Amino acid sequence: MTERRHKRVTSVDIAKAAGVSQSTVSRALANDGRISEVTRREIKKIAARLGYTPNEMARSLQTRKSNMVGVIMADLQNPYYPAVLETMTQKIHAMGRQLLLLSVPAGLTVDEMLPSMLRYQVEGIVITSAVLSSRMHDHLRNLNTPVVLFNRSVESFFINSVCCENLVASRNVADLLVRGGSRRVAFIGGHVDTSTHRERRIGLQEGLRQHGLDIVSEDVGGNSYEGGYRAALKLLSATPRPDAIFCIADVMALGALDAARSELGLSVPGDVSIVGFDDIPVAAWPAYNLTTVRQPSESMVNKALSLLFEPKGSPPAAVRVPGELIIRGSARLG
Amino acid sequence: MTERRHKRVTSVDIAKAAGVSQSTVSRALANDGRISEVTRREIKKIAARLGYTPNEMARSLQTRKSNMVGVIMADLQNPYYPAVLETMTQKIHAMGRQLLLLSVPAGLTVDEMLPSMLRYQVEGIVITSAVLSSRMHDHLRNLNTPVVLFNRSVESFFINSVCCENLVASRNVADLLVRGGSRRVAFIGGHVDTSTHRERRIGLQEGLRQHGLDIVSEDVGGNSYEGGYRAALKLLSATPRPDAIFCIADVMALGALDAARSELGLSVPGDVSIVGFDDIPVAAWPAYNLTTVRQPSESMVNKALSLLFEPKGSPPAAVRVPGELIIRGSARLG
DNA sequence: CTGAAAGCGCTAACAG
DNA sequence: CTGTTAGCGCTTTCAG
Numbered sequence: 001m002t003e004r005r006h007k008r009v010t011s012v013d014i015a016k017a018a019g020v021s022q023s024t025v026s027r028a029l030a031n032d033g034r035i036s037e038v039t040r041r042e043i044k045k046i047a048a049r050l051g052y053t054p055n056e057m058a059r060s061l062q063t064r065k066s067n068m069v070g071v072i073m074a075d076l077q078n079p080y081y082p083a084v085l086e087t088m089t090q091k092i093h094a095m096g097r098q099l100l101l102l103s104v105p106a107g108l109t110v111d112e113m114l115p116s117m118l119r120y121q122v123e124g125i126v127i128t129s130a131v132l133s134s135r136m137h138d139h140l141r142n143l144n145t146p147v148v149l150f151n152r153s154v155e156s157f158f159i160n161s162v163c164c165e166n167l168v169a170s171r172n173v174a175d176l177l178v179r180g181g182s183r184r185v186a187f188i189g190g191h192v193d194t195s196t197h198r199e200r201r202i203g204l205q206e207g208l209r210q211h212g213l214d215i216v217s218e219d220v221g222g223n224s225y226e227g228g229y230r231a232a233l234k235l236l237s238a239t240p241r242p243d244a245i246f247c248i249a250d251v252m253a254l255g256a257l258d259a260a261r262s263e264l265g266l267s268v269p270g271d272v273s274i275v276g277f278d279d280i281p282v283a284a285w286p287a288y289n290l291t292t293v294r295q296p297s298e299s300m301v302n303k304a305l306s307l308l309f310e311p312k313g314s315p316p317a318a319v320r321v322p323g324e325l326i327i328r329g330s331a332r333l334g
Numbered sequence: 335m336t337e338r339r340h341k342r343v344t345s346v347d348i349a350k351a352a353g354v355s356q357s358t359v360s361r362a363l364a365n366d367g368r369i370s371e372v373t374r375r376e377i378k379k380i381a382a383r384l385g386y387t388p389n390e391m392a393r394s395l396q397t398r399k400s401n402m403v404g405v406i407m408a409d410l411q412n413p414y415y416p417a418v419l420e421t422m423t424q425k426i427h428a429m430g431r432q433l434l435l436l437s438v439p440a441g442l443t444v445d446e447m448l449p450s451m452l453r454y455q456v457e458g459i460v461i462t463s464a465v466l467s468s469r470m471h472d473h474l475r476n477l478n479t480p481v482v483l484f485n486r487s488v489e490s491f492f493i494n495s496v497c498c499e500n501l502v503a504s505r506n507v508a509d510l511l512v513r514g515g516s517r518r519v520a521f522i523g524g525h526v527d528t529s530t531h532r533e534r535r536i537g538l539q540e541g542l543r544q545h546g547l548d549i550v551s552e553d554v555g556g557n558s559y560e561g562g563y564r565a566a567l568k569l570l571s572a573t574p575r576p577d578a579i580f581c582i583a584d585v586m587a588l589g590a591l592d593a594a595r596s597e598l599g600l601s602v603p604g605d606v607s608i609v610g611f612d613d614i615p616v617a618a619w620p621a622y623n624l625t626t627v628r629q630p631s632e633s634m635v636n637k638a639l640s641l642l643f644e645p646k647g648s649p650p651a652a653v654r655v656p657g658e659l660i661i662r663g664s665a666r667l668g
Numbered sequence: 669c670t671g672a673a674a675g676c677g678c679t680a681a682c683a684g
Numbered sequence: 685c686t687g688t689t690a691g692c693g694c695t696t697t698c699a700g
Contacts, residue, residue, distance in 0.1 A: 008477065010693055021671045026695060034669060051473060056453040057395045058693035061676045066391060068454075071435075076420040077615075079413065086410040089437040093447070098454060100402075101435045103423040113427070119390040120402075120432060139385060143342060225615065254619065262620035281411075281559065285588065286596035287621040344677055355687045360679060368685055392677035395692045 009050045017046050029054065060121060067097045069308065070122040072113060074104040074130035078223055078251055079280040080295070081128065084150070087301045088126070095305075097123070104130060111136045118143065124308035126150050129194075132159070148307045150300065153195045153318055162303045162319040166199035167206070169293045169323035173246050173275050174207020176291075176325065180332035182244035182273055187218040188231045188256060190248050200248045200277065216242055221252040228252025232259040236272065243272055244331070250276035250283045250292055257288060257330060273331035277323070289329040296321055343384045351380050363388065394455060401431045403642065404456040406447060408438040408464035412557055412585055413614040414629070415462065418484070421635045422460070429639075431457070438464060445470045452477065458642035460484055463528075466493070482641045484634065487529045487652055496637045496653040500533035501540070503627045503657035507580050507609050508541020510625075510659065514666035516578035516607055520569045521552040522562055522590060524582050534582045534611065550576055555586040562586025566593040570606065577606055578665070584610035584617045584626055591622060591664060607665035611657070623663040630655055 011029070015022040020039065027035050028043040060066040069092055075081055085101075092099045100122055102113045110130045117125065125140070128150040132140075137159060140147055149161035177185055187204055189197040197220070205215055217235050221227030228247055232255065235242055247253035253276030260266040260274065268274055276283060279294035303319045327333070345363070349356040354373065361369050362377040394400040403426055409415055419435075426433045434456055436447045444464045451459065459474070462484040466474075471493060474481055483495040511519055521538055523531040531554070539549055551569050555561030562581055566589065569576055581587035587610030594600040594608065602608055610617060613628035637653045661667070 008693095012693075022693090023672080023695080024670055026693095027670085030695080036669060039669080051476065053449065053452050053477070055395070055455060055693050057391050057400060057455055058676090059695075060391045061389070061395055061678085061693080062695045064676070068434075076416050076423075079416075082410050082413075082416045085419075085435075086437050089407075089410075089435055090439050093436060093450070098450065099435045101405075101419075101423055101433045102427060103420050105424050115387065116427070116430075116432065118387050121389060121391055142385065143387070225619065254621075258620045282616060285559065286592045287588075342677095346677075356677090357679080357688080358686055360677095361686085364679085370685060373685080389677050392692090393679075395677085395694085396679045398692070 008055070009052050010055070011052075013050060014043060014047050014052055017050065018043050064121075066121040066123060068100050068120060068122045069097055069305075070100045070102065070117040070120075070125040072102045072104060072110055072117075072125065072127045072130065074110070074128060075223060076103050078129075078249060079282060080250065080278040080297070083281075084128065084297045084301060087298050088305070091301060091305055095309075109133075114140075118145065124148070126304050126308060127152070131194075144312070146308050146310075148304050150304050151196060151295075153199075158316040160307045160316045160318075162300050162307065162321065163195070163199075164293070164295045164300070164323045165320045166196060166323070167203040169277070169325070170200045170203025170246070171207035171210075172325050173293065174204050174210070176327075176331060176333075177244045177246070177273055177275065178208065178211045178213065179334035180244075180269075180273055181334070182332065183213060184216045184240060184242045185213065185244045185246060186235045186242035187215045188228055188235070188245055188247040188252055189218065189220045190223040190252070192220060196248060200246075204246050221247070221249075221255065223249045223252060225251050225255040228255030229259045229263075230255075232256030233263060236260060236264055236266065241272070244274070245272060246275050246277075248277050250278040250280045250290060252276070253290055253292065253330075254282060254288055257290065268330050269332045275331050279324075279326055283326075284328070291328045291331040292326050293323040294326050295323055342389070343386050344389070345386070347384060348377060348381050348386055351384065352377050398455075400455040400457060402434050402454060402456045403431055403639075404434045404436065404451040404454075404459040406436045406438060406444055406451075406459065406461045406464065408444070408462060409557060410437050412463075412583060412612075413616060414584065414612040414631070417615075418462065418631045418635060421632050422639070425635060425639055429643075443467075448474075452479070458482070460638055460642065461486070465528075478646070480642050480644075482638045484638050485530060485629075487533075492650040494641045494650045494652075496634050496641065496655065497529070497533075498627070498629045498634070498657045499654045500530060500657070501537040503611070503659070504534045504537025504580070505541035505544075506659050507627065508538050508544070510661075510665060510667075511578045511580070511607055511609065512542065512545045512547065513668035514578075514603075514607055515668070516666070517547060518550045518574060518576045519547065519578045519580065520576035521549045522565045522569070522579055522581040522586055523552065523554045524557040524586070526554060530582060534580075538580050555581070555583075555589065557583045557586060559585050559589040562589030563593045563597075564589075566590030567597060570594060570598055570600065575606070578608070579606060580609050582611050584612040584614045584624060586610070587624055587626065587664075588616060588622055591624065602664050603666045609665050613658075613660055617660075618662070625662045625665040626660050627657040628660050629657055 219231035553565035
């Protein structure tokens with residue numbers, strides 16, 4: 001055993017073992033230019049032999065750069081987000097950074113979670129499915145910590161965000177539905193105070209109005225399966241019954257689909273067309289075969305991270321990526 | 335605006351503003367006992383006014399305690415894990431700690447990911463669905479960093495782990511199947527070199543042997559929907575056809591179910607019973623209504639975290655939590 | 669090319 | 685109860 005127990009080996013230990021100064025060790029390991037190849041190699045060898053692990057805390061303290069990025073997820077239970085999180089961790093790791101994760105428990109707000117991250121000097125923060133008070137936003141500006149909102153946009157003040165082209169995509173859904181023969185289109189939203197809810201609702205409405213129609217009834221399902229199920233049950237019990245439902249999240253659409261089929265004995269899309277949003281994996285499975293709008297999570301993550309690490313002083317951007325209509329079997333076609 | 339831009343406020347700034355020494359500030363903020371209530375209150379007020387955020391890097395460097403725990407997830411795409419991760423983040427946050435997340439990309443091993451976490455002086459590491467080389471394990475012992483394996487066990491050396499009672503649970507599945515009239519039971523595993531695969535396979539086999547039966551055919555599905563689908567297709571094409579399939583992960587069972595129903599036109603459970611493991615949310619949805627074994631993720635997370643923070647020197651433990659058979663509609667009953 | 673020395677922001681003795 | 689001092693382990697001038 002070459003390592004001593006309970007005492008981590010530091011650059012000083014290496015310096016001693018190599019008979020050089022500690023700063024030389026630091027330079028050698030940092031691949032600093034002005035150092036002889038021999039010394040460097042020797043030092044690296046010793047470091048490896050001693051099982052040296054650089055202390056990033058010390059490094060960060062000195063360089064004022066933690067190399068950590070904070071990620072706050074409000075809705076990990078929504079099957080759309082695991083994939084987002086997975087690509088985030090991998091990209092962040094590939095950039096040589098670490099990811100500090102926080103998930104917002106029901107009843108708490110992002111504002112309350114943020115300070116604990118800030119203590120760790122994160123270099124940037126991405127917030128998914130949630131927003132920030134403008135007070136907190138100001139605070140972050142002072143700290144010079146960039147933020148980007150993922151899947152939420154805010155109009156009241158300038159802040160980075162990356163979202164799907166919700167308006168366009170939802171208008172396309174309206175077109176699809178109407179072309180498929182639907183005339184009584186209902187809407188199941190998530191939470192009324194979110195931008196995704198508002199934008200997708202407006203998009204649908206605008207699209208319908210182009211055809212002289214409007215949303216006939218609506219409800220919210222809180223972006224959960226159960227919520228979608230309940231909302232669909234309610235909307236589909238009305239007379240006359242809607243002949244289509246647009247849900248702003250696949251997971252709600254699946255709930256709606258099950259409510260229609262299993263509980264009400266309706267045929268989908270025969271009696272009612274159902275369209276979702278996200279294109280989560282389950283949507284493609286034959287038991288559901290859900291027509292939906294795909295949100296390109298990978299490219300959204302890429303945009304989000306590059307926004308985060310843009311040169312300081314860049315003006316905040318509201319990036320929009322197009323959503324792709326994925327035609328499957330849950331909506332009638334023209 | 336009370337805060338200066340681009341320069342974070344430190345305890346020294348507060349000390350100056352309050353006309354006390356920096357260590358007094360430190361004590362006041364740490365709620366150290368021997369300090370007058372007046373000073374403390376005054377200092378806290380100033381800290382709040384200046385928008386002070388303690389620098390955890392500096393703190394950690396001094397105390398040699400980072401308050402961060404590392405979590406390595408190998409299989410975030412498996413719908414069982416998001417819930418696990420969510421409860422982990424929340425518990426860890428509730429303990430006043432932070433969670434450093436790493437996900438293992440295909441082709442990489444945990445061994446390769448670990449060093450980057452270690453630099454951050456994590457206090458402990460939870461590894462889900464993956465194992466550790468014994469070399470790495472030794473290294474962690476030297477660093478005195480506790481590890482716990484979540485959903486994987488290892489027999490070759492002593493290490494903390496928390497798993498489901500795989501053997502018992504799988505034996506119960508065998509009983510259920512046989513009582514339901516099945517005689518030709520097939521098995522779909524994940525990866526042959528994992529403990530969950532082996533244990534659940536043996537459990538099933540033992541259970542069947544009690545009834546004078548054995549596993550009639552088997553395949554692996556890599557713990558993915560597509561893998562389960564393909565494996566089921568293959569197994570169900572044999573003559574004579576299996577009359578039951580036990581899948582070691584719900585997500586594969588759902589694939590198997592769709593393969594049986596949608597592609598082969600079989601009735602489940604009429605022609606073939608299908609049982610999964612995990613009890614992910616989708617399993618309960620009417621379109622699948624999957625009979626399965628519930629892994630109690632919350633209590634598993636609790637055990638894992640308490641194992642991690644057990645007093646130093648406690649002997650490693652292999653915690654087993656019971657799995658609960660959830661009877662739904664995808665397996666025939668006696 | 670290498671060493672000495674300062675210091676990042678904090679905690680923790682040690683004095684008083 | 686409070687101030688002084690000495691580091692934690694590293695990077696980074698500044699000399700040489």
